[in-house]
Amino acid sequence: MKDTLLKIPVDYIETIVENAFEWLVVVDKQGKIIYINKNYCDFLEVVREEVVGKHVAEVIENSRMHIVAEKGKEEIADLQYIKGNYMIANRIPIKKDGDVIGAFGTVFFRDTQAWMKMNSHVKSMLSKMQNYIQDIDRSVKYSLEDLLGDSKPIHSLKEKVKMVASSDISVLIRGESGTGKELIAHSIHQLSNRSHQPFVKINCGAIPEHLLESELFGYEEGAFTGAKKGGKKGKFQLADGGTLFLDEIGDMPMNMQVKLLRALQEGEIESVGSTNPTMVDVRIIAATNRPLEKMMEEKRFREDLFYRINVVPFMIPALRERMEDLPVLLNYFIKKITKKSGKRIHSIQESVIELFNEYSWPGNIRELENVVEAAIHLTNEEVISLDSLPDYIKDSSVYPLGKKKLKEILDETEKRVLRQSLIKFNDDKLQAAKALGISKSTMYEKLKKYQLD
Numbered sequence: 015m016k017d018t019l020l021k022i023p024v025d026y027i028e029t030i031v032e033n034a035f036e037w038l039v040v041v042d043k044q045g046k047i048i049y050i051n052k053n054y055c056d057f058l059e060v061v062r063e064e065v066v067g068k069h070v071a072e073v074i075e076n077s078r079m080h081i082v083a084e085k086g087k088e089e090i091a092d093l094q095y096i097k098g099n100y101m102i103a104n105r106i107p108i109k110k111d112g113d114v115i116g117a118f119g120t121v122f123f124r125d126t127q128a129w130m131k132m133n134s135h136v137k138s139m140l141s142k143m144q145n146y147i148q149d150i151d152r153s154v155k156y157s158l159e160d161l162l163g164d165s166k167p168i169h170s171l172k173e174k175v176k177m178v179a180s181s182d183i184s185v186l187i188r189g190e191s192g193t194g195k196e197l198i199a200h201s202i203h204q205l206s207n208r209s210h211q212p213f214v215k216i217n218c219g220a221i222p223e224h225l226l227e228s229e230l231f232g233y234e235e236g237a238f239t240g241a242k243k244g245g246k247k248g249k250f251q252l253a254d255g256g257t258l259f260l261d262e263i264g265d266m267p268m269n270m271q272v273k274l275l276r277a278l279q280e281g282e283i284e285s286v287g288s289t290n291p292t293m294v295d296v297r298i299i300a301a302t303n304r305p306l307e308k309m310m311e312e313k314r315f316r317e318d319l320f321y322r323i324n325v326v327p328f329m330i331p332a333l334r335e336r337m338e339d340l341p342v343l344l345n346y347f348i349k350k351i352t353k354k355s356g357k358r359i360h361s362i363q364e365s366v367i368e369l370f371n372e373y374s375w376p377g378n379i380r381e382l383e384n385v386v387e388a389a390i391h392l393t394n395e396e397v398i399s400l401d402s403l404p405d406y407i408k409d410s411s412v413y414p415l416g417k418k419k420l421k422e423i424l425d426e427t428e429k430r431v432l433r434q435s436l437i438k439f440n441d442d443k444l445q446a447a448k449a450l451g452i453s454k455s456t457m458y459e460k461l462k463k464y465q466l467d
């Protein structure tokens with residue numbers, strides 16, 4: 015190291031020490047100044063030749079350089095009050111063969127204000143980056159392999175995704191909540207030529223009406239009170255070259271529908287506060303669970319926008335309409351959740367499957383996953399039984415009309431009620447009978463009938 019340093023010409027060293035630090039001072043073991051750079055002298059309003067050789071405390075107010083040179087303990091980012099301001103100083107001992115022979119001190123920020131300015135600058139840059147990182151999700155979470163199901167509708171959905179993915183055609187995905195609309199949107203993007211470009215999602219229903227325009231198209235600096243310095247990019251600009259997923263498009267207010275249609279038709283957008291339109295190249299995938307046809311009749315959704323986005327419609331059926339997918343979905347979620355939770359589950363009781371087949375699943379696949387997760391956490395055994403299901407599923411009364419006779423339905427309901435009352439009263443049959451308003455003997459009779467004893 016020493017050899018390398020000796021090779022540096024002295025002119026170079028002079029430039030480095032004069033400029034590498036804002037201010038620099040070097041003292042010997044006694045605290046006498048050996049070297050001080052010009053910037054520091056200018057600030058202190060002293061002549062360099064006159065202060066070299068003087069004790070540092072005589073030249074620099076509140077200096078601790080002599081203490082560091084004596085004790086050999088470094089002081090980093092210490093606040094030092096000089097000429098009416100706080101400075102941020104570093105003081106480092108210089109050692110030779112283990113002995114302290116002096117110290118050098120640097121000041122990076124002339125005062126705390128300069129430091130705070132730099133600090134808030136860094137913070138604002140970091141938060142800006144964070145915004146963009148959240149907005150742009152290049153690594154989409156799902157692919158077509160994640161779309162499980164053996165039913166005919168799922169097979170044809172998969173085929174359709176493969177057919178349209180590579181074109182830039184607009185797609186409208188419809189289906190109840192939790193049916194996998196976002197999963198399909200991810201899959202289309204992933205199979206498209208834009209897969210290495212951003213996939214940007216905006217939930218049109220979750221953003222307050224007055225913010226939606228700037229969220230979609232961005233804004234210029236000074237566009238409104240509270241606008242960020244330098245402005246902000248909108249989702250359209252962030253998705254440039256990639257895919258923009260307009261989730262819950264049926265919840266978009268009418269005035270924004272006009273602006274969105276213009277952007278889609280002309281391929282250019284205008285940020286809030288700007289007068290110059292910019293071209294954007296974005297593929298649109300929209301999704302909704304709203305009845306758009308009815309909304310068009312009621313003049314709550316624009317027809318022209320509907321035809322612009324509905325070039326290829328995707329309709330995902332509700333889970334209750336394709337119950338043949340239940341076994342594969344159930345198996346998949348059990349495996350996934352047991353792996354995550356470390357719990358072992360080796361079977362599901364037949365009664366649970368029966369109940370699942372009867373239940374209407376208003377929250378679709380998302381609800382199924384949540385119910386399986388809750389059941390796995392609630393069971394103490396390695397079997398998913400009715401006891402481990404959330405109450406609202408057990409309480410749900412979905413009558414299999416047309417499939418079962420009234421007597422069968424009544425018997426099943428009676429059995430379910432009896433089972434629940436036993437669970438509630440910890441198998442205390444007397445208490446359960448009391449709660450149901452039946453006699454002890456009737457209770458025993460019924461338990462025997464339904465093999466619950």
Ligand SMILES: Nc1ncnc2c1ncn2[C@@H]1O[C@H](COP(=O)(O)OP(=O)(O)OP(=O)(O)O)[C@@H](O)[C@H]1O
Pocket residue numbers: 160161162163189190191192193194195196197198303379380383
């Ligand atoms: N066919 C499927 N196979 C496996 N998982 C699925 C399937 N469909 C949906 N899921 C899972 O269900 C959950 C909900 O899916 P997703 O968010 O795509 O639904 P969505 O229709 O967009 O819901 P919302 O309208 O409420 O936003 C996700 O965890 C997803 O992985």
